[in-house]
Amino acid sequence: MKKYPLIALLCLTICTCQSQEKSPFLYTAFTGATLIDGHGGAPIVNGVLVIQNGRIVSIGTRDQVKIPEKAKIIDASGKTIVPGLINAHGHVGDVQGIEGGHYSAQNVRDNLAIYERYGITSVVSLGGDQPEAEPLRAVHADSHSNPPNARLYIAGEVITGQTPAEALTVVEKNHRMGVDFMKIRVDDNLGSSPKMLEAVYRAVIRRSHELGYKIATHMYYLDDARKLLEAGTDMLAHSVRDLPVDEAFVKLLQQKKVPYCPTLTRELSAFVYGDTASFFSDPYFLKEYDQKTIAPLLNPARQQQIRQSKAARIYKQQLPTAMANLKTLSDAGVPIVFGTDSGVPTRFIGYFEHLELEMMAEAGLSPMQILQSATKNAAEYMGLKNVGTLSPGNYADFLILDADPLADIRNLRKISSVYSLRLRSL
Template identity: 25%
Template sequence: MAAGLSRRRVIGAGIGIGAGIAVGTMGGAAAHTTGSGPAVAITGTTVIDATGARPLRDVTVLVRGGRIATIGTAREVRVPADADVVDGRGKFVVPGFIDSHVHGSGQEEIDPPLFLVNGVTTVRDMNGHARLYEWRDRVAAGTLFGPRSVVASGIVDGDPSLLAGLGSPYVEVANAREARAAVRQAVADGADFIKVYARLTPDAYHAIAHECRKLGVTFVGHTPDAIPLAEASAAGQRSFEHIYTSWFDTSSQEKEIRRRLAKIRVGGGEYNSWFNQTHPLEVLAARTFDPARARQVFGRLAADGSHQVPTLTQHRVFDLPESVAVHDDRLRYLPAATRNGWQAQLEQLYLAGRSAKDVAEHRELFRARLHWISAAHRAGVPVLAGTDTGTAYVYPGFSLHDELENLVEAGFSPMQALQAATSAPARFLGLPDVGTVRRNAIADLAVLDADPLADIRNTKRIHAVIVGGKLINAGQREHLLSAIETAANTGTLPARLAGCACTPALAAA
């Protein structure tokens, strides 16, 4: 499909939530399918449907059979006697959130429930591990407590790959034949979409584009060094992750940047070397942003329906490491190995040897990233909120709310930021019945204690979550958070799956 990522039918919304909510595997799939359990009614609330329409005030939202049965005034909606009732007075109902760039850890006691307690009911997972395909299918079957997901292939990169030896699932392709074979194998293995990477040759890249069109599969990912952004968009790449080489096209010095980029030579697994060699080109691109060229490039992306996923949360950590809260309360929901690894990365790889010039330069880069994504958005390029969980100090679930703040800082209105995490990714993922609040839509909802249109930070003030029609009320949500914290401190969780090397620190870890 042109705009959707999944090659499968729309994934079912059934999530099992018993009276005593547990973290991890859920037993009895038949008892946990969408449509089981009592109706849920949110009474006297304000609904923000993420379409841009004015909020509906003092209404009741009735959920039955996993979907929104009706929305209306107290006179119009009869609440069943056995319904689970949420007092919505002074509260705001928004669609369940969608994080469009995550890297699952493989620790099912941590990531899946952390997403849900934060109101994140759908994720696009960029980690092509078999375990994450299993998670996707178990959630759809109602036997795993977590968000619905669409999951990437292993990364398809050039030969030699920047990812060699770093633990991420990847395949090296040196030519068009190998590239086509890699796409076919990824689809056979269960990937919902293909993820491309930095070192692909033009022949291999365009072979991937052709094979994806042939198979009806979308491809997304990084902007390869050898392919300008506009060319990649025209070839069919439908999302571009992060703001690294993507902004070379909008520089008045693009020819010089590409001349220098073509001279870069790196061996397998030398991600840090590649990053260090491209960094000066990033600075040059940021300083030579050309509004006229940008309008032309962004117009091409908008016409093609290509999306940008800026992952500003990840960029903030790397560009502004001095701003990281090393005693963040959210750390208690992560295993000690993760906490210790993040601190080591921050101290040894982000902060060590950082000169005053480095600090100033990276602050300049972060401001430029905000400006660039704002310009793309104003030009009509659809933007999706994604966090890049797996990066140090980017938290499953929690950081999606950080990303919404970043988008508002970049100039988005609160409604536009909200849409980047709800209706826009729902359309992109080919999930027409999520990402909004309307009759017959799948009942993925977050109930907030304050108005996100008045202050986007209010998306963090979650009172309750409804997932596929199943209510996680305030008490159950607190119970879940406590259970996650306990699981994080057992010392028995499997090691985290390696994610994409999206920062040099991750590559070196």
């Protein structure tokens, strides 16, 4: 068994890129790293992670794991390995830079490549998905000759309708296209538009369940969130932002075991461009987004318009409520799943995921709680198979980091390599 330094990862590829017949190695073993498997237990120091054909074979301490013959050994000493991150609420395929309206199969691939470069190895795209995305869904990845860079799960068209019949037409359209989830909006946009009626969303939830789909719900108000839980929604896709959550709501969420996705950066994006955003000078942002891309957001007239926007002021005022509600629900044991609502104009794919991680820390969650929300919780409560933890049989989706994220969640930025449907060294 020959050992290779970590730089050897530059030429390592998964079986979709290089057949086993062309390599003398049947396995790859990463040794010496600290392994955080996503289950919430103590990290494995001086760990061994063995993979074959894109799947995890074994994981444990050096004493526990026997490295197979014909294994390429990668020395990852001094590194930390964590599961690939899962964005349980993103959008894929429509944006280029800060412009929408660019939906195509190639742009789906390009968006997923950006997510992956920032360590997001699975994305649940909750709405706006078109037929071009269907062949790129994760369900097809194992048989795809040229899979995208990150695993993709889609919800199709966001379901709307003034009557049950109108809304159910969209449900059936999504079903025929091929989707992984259904998505509805129950929100009046701060009183500026009609809200989906309860009779309509109950019909949509019922039919989605009959067809075998989980349904995610965009919501804003506490009262709507309560009614949606009672109606059977499978995910609250945003924070409750109008009021502090009460004890009855907490108990209802506990009873239903429905995941709560805070998307704090969604509120941030509503007002942060009223001035020059501080992250515009962050090298971690600028590695993907250049000055030409952000130039329109530096326009003084545009910034003034945002500062004068009533909606922007309200969303800014409500952000502390959203953050406090996240802490309350997390403390109560409600399952928190990581999501950002990125992938629409000015919600920057990849970078906003790291802002979200940091905002969750500001809200009072521990690094382990945050990491689990973006790995095990997201996979378990969204029903994503074989991802989310470093477990035998799961896909080998993981990040190799230069620092410990349990010491500081910002260390998730310090990505040495991403191993997913194909390997990327950054």
